[in-house]
Amino acid sequence: xxxxxxxxxxxxxxxxxxxxxxxxxxxxxxxxxxxxxxxxxxxxxxxxxxxxxxxxxxxxxxxxxxxxxxxxxxxxxxxxxxxxxxxxxxxxxxxxxxxxxxxxxxxxxxxxxxxxxxxxxxxxxxxxxxxxxxxxxxxxxxxxxxxxxxxxxxxxxxxxxxxxxxxxxxxxxxxxxxxxxxxxxxxxxxxxxxxxxxxxxxxxxxxxxxxxxxxxxxxxxxxxxxxxxxxxxxxxxxxxxxxxxxxxxxxxxxxxxxxxxxxxxxxxxxxxxxxxxxxxxxxxxxxxxxxxxxxxxxxxxxxxxxxxxxxxxxxxxxxxxxxxxxxxxxxxxxxxxxxxxxxxxxxxxxxxxxxxxxxxxxxxxxxxxxxxxxxxxxxxxxx
Numbered sequence: 001x002x003x004x005x006x007x008x009x010x011x012x013x014x015x016x017x018x019x020x021x022x023x024x025x026x027x028x029x030x031x032x033x034x035x036x037x038x039x040x041x042x043x044x045x046x047x048x049x050x051x052x053x054x055x056x057x058x059x060x061x062x063x064x065x066x067x068x069x070x071x072x073x074x075x076x077x078x079x080x081x082x083x084x085x086x087x088x089x090x091x092x093x094x095x096x097x098x099x100x101x102x103x104x105x106x107x108x109x110x111x112x113x114x115x116x117x118x119x120x121x122x123x124x125x126x127x128x129x130x131x132x133x134x135x136x137x138x139x140x141x142x143x144x145x146x147x148x149x150x151x152x153x154x155x156x157x158x159x160x161x162x163x164x165x166x167x168x169x170x171x172x173x174x175x176x177x178x179x180x181x182x183x184x185x186x187x188x189x190x191x192x193x194x195x196x197x198x199x200x201x202x203x204x205x206x207x208x209x210x211x212x213x214x215x216x217x218x219x220x221x222x223x224x225x226x227x228x229x230x231x232x233x234x235x236x237x238x239x240x241x242x243x244x245x246x247x248x249x250x251x252x253x254x255x256x257x258x259x260x261x262x263x264x265x266x267x268x269x270x271x272x273x274x275x276x277x278x279x280x281x282x283x284x285x286x287x288x289x290x291x292x293x294x295x296x297x298x299x300x301x302x303x304x305x306x307x308x309x310x311x312x313x314x315x316x317x318x319x320x321x322x323x324x325x326x327x328x329x330x331x332x333x334x335x336x337x338x339x340x341x342x343x344x345x346x347x348x349x350x351x352x353x354x355x356x357x358x359x360x361x362x363x364x365x366x367x368x369x370x371x372x373x374x375x376x377x378x379x380x381x382x383x
Contacts, residue, residue, distance in 0.1 A: 208367070273339075316341050
């Protein structure tokens, strides 16, 4: 399979001088799946260099922006339970008015937040301390698009997701990490968590340490010991979750990228999309997530040089029908539509992609990716 051969070729060519000297390649794994089976196609490296533990496909890693897709799944569950509405003004849940000051009369909705059409921009810190309130931080004009009203322009922004997490908390009266466990991880039998707070001891023991290309630790050097503070602490360093106010901050569990999950559990979630039998979400909800809420027309968004050309509700759609010739969103190179999400943070790149026509999918990640890696978003499957 061309995808598999390219995966291995890029992994070896991209090895850093440090890993070449130690003869220990970067931790990387790829699994393929259909509705019934999950197969490990490629795996290499160590989950932690100090312990010497070989990487396993069940080992959890900070998967970066694939986290957003999982947040959307939980939102849809809450929507089906009538606790949330995709097109309601989120101010009604938050208890304070969320507005772009340039467009004060236009409500902002979950549909806009999930599809990166809310007008929020990453012009301010989105990893807000536990004691900092979104209501105050989002008064900063740098957080907003001054030129386009909400609902009319796409720009990928992490800042949408602390707001979504705060809305989820306000609507349910529960902490974001607990919502994700109850609405998503437990029903799908995933031993996963955000910022390590609710993962099992077994997963803590198996945590994948993220290293930079030069070998420095980037994140999650646990070695079997839970972090003293797994969330974004208070401004003074305090980390007592009893001080956390539901629906006020939303960022401490890193909803934009802090999911810790294994490649196999990514594949389990992918199987749910393929089966689409209504046991977890209704087919209508899956369709709402995976159909374009935005499609690039040349003027209606920042496509990041053609990488984003169609996007659903925290679901990136590749090679969508009717896309513009300038789009570069077919990294598999076969012209077949796929949906899912990529991830990139702390020298990791990752992907979860589902091909509904072939009823197949793939999930993967690689660590120690150089900052100037020329492959960009396509590290695993571009020639």
